[in-house]
Amino acid sequence: MRRVLTVLCGLALLGLAAFWYLTEPAPLPADSFAGLSPDAAHGQQVFTAAGCASCHMAEGATGEAQLILSGGQKFPSAFGTFIAPNISSDPDHGIGAWSLQDLGNALQRGIGRDGEHLYPALPYTSYQLMQPQDVVDLYAYLQTLPPDATPSQPHDMAFPFTLRRGLGLWKTLFAAPAWAIDAPDLTPVETRGRYIAEALAHCGECHTPRNALGGLDRSRWLAGAPNPSGEGRIPNITPAKLTWSADEVVEYLTSGFTPDYDSVGGHMAHVVENMSKLPESDRQAVAAYLQRVAPVE
Template sequence: MAWLKKLSGAVVALGAAGAVAGWFLSAPVRLDAATVAQLGPGDAARGKRIFYAGGCTSCHAKPGAKGEARLELTGGLELKTPFGTFVPPNISQDAKDGLGAWSEEDFANAMLKGVSPSGEHFYPAFPYASYARMKPSDVADLYAFMKTLPAVAGKAPDHKLGFPFNIRRGIGLWKLLYLSSAPVIALADGASDKVAAGRYLVEGPGHCGECHTPRDFAGGVKKAEWLAGAVAAEGKGIVPNITPGGSAIKDWSEADIANFLETGFTPDFDSVGGAMVDVQRNMAELTADDRAAIAAYLKAVPAHANGYPARKKPAT
């Protein structure tokens, strides 16, 4: 049975080689020197725009916070997903429990690479897969604005994840498949500057595709069905299809979309509801030009059929 021993030895050797390769391939990758050099000192006034485009308060404000309290970014919201429950952390300026001790480079590595100051992968419930498309200068501006926000003590609870999702190192392999700074949609020749600006806001800081695009078995967005709608991350209800092929905004004009983002009212005078309430509140803080750009992009993206199963009609 010498051949069996040799075969077993070969299998063990291949397994060991695969484990070593996986370990190296899954290593956290930080920003290169050229990208770090593009950060610059940052401007807080410009960073305020990026802060609201990114919807930071939606996940990191204390659940139920209103008014100025929404700028106390203590985290704590529970995001229940098929992979477990993720809890956004305290990102206030508290030096112990928040980001107060982070350098600008630390912050940029988190936003663009999903890597913590200690060199660990962040889970992609933090939408760095979208933020990776942001300009380094915008990340620097956001960092400058974050520095103006209050420091609030208090550590958010840990994530509640079972095996194997509690092994952060594996996220490195996920990043190899899904983390890219390239735009999702190739614009048509002659596309306007307004559409290009909308692409940047939607695909980058706005991270609209994180909710409005269906995901595959590993939790990566299906870019071939970009913005086609999806089952809600928490498994209750659906997030609508916002391409020209869906019914949600198919018949809306660019002006209708921009007005909805500003006021929360649809063309037929219905009002925004559900999780979109907080998103719309953030969009209302942007400029009219930003909202018009988002609207122009949404009218220009490829049309797709709904990316979620058809809802069953109630029995009669």
């Protein structure tokens, strides 16, 4: 019996060591942004396309108040309620004291400033595809925005989802950097549309169904999904259901009006507001990309 217990304890220790190794946060290489010069003006476009204000502004903010990134909006899910943190330039309650490397690790590796795993409510599974220059430019623009001293609120999560270490395994399973549409014959316009839709605007995070562990089902890319709030369903925007022409998609992303003269609502209204501020060529690129997505009934 003593020998059996010794073996079991040894196996348990090996298992714990393996778990600790597999769940260790893996930050970006120290030279990820070496030699890149910031362009805050371009960073504003990255900020807009990525929808940063849509999640991190205060609930109900309008106009210039949307640039006060005090956080506080609540996003319910099957795993608990995520509460957007303050990412203003305040050095104490926001990210004003963060380095470029800190921001890059959060956006592209899902790692906080203190080395902890971040919940994928921050769509780093998409942002990890961002070009390093865009991260540099976004960092420069964020520093120009007003500080706000509103403290971030803790997420409302139940055990075991409060144990962040396990997110290391989740990342291994579901956060490998890869394009959902990886066709070798994409045109430059379609490639640009893919970058906006998959990396910056993270369309797949809402429009793609997820498995029981919260990972995206990439075999049904953009095929629609239950609304995390429990109310309604986020639509299928593959060519199987979205039969609009490219011009109609561009119009929708510009004005918010569908071909049937219905108008955008819900969180998608923020997406359209952001898209409408981008160059029309970017909206045309997204429309071209959507027509290359595999149709899913």
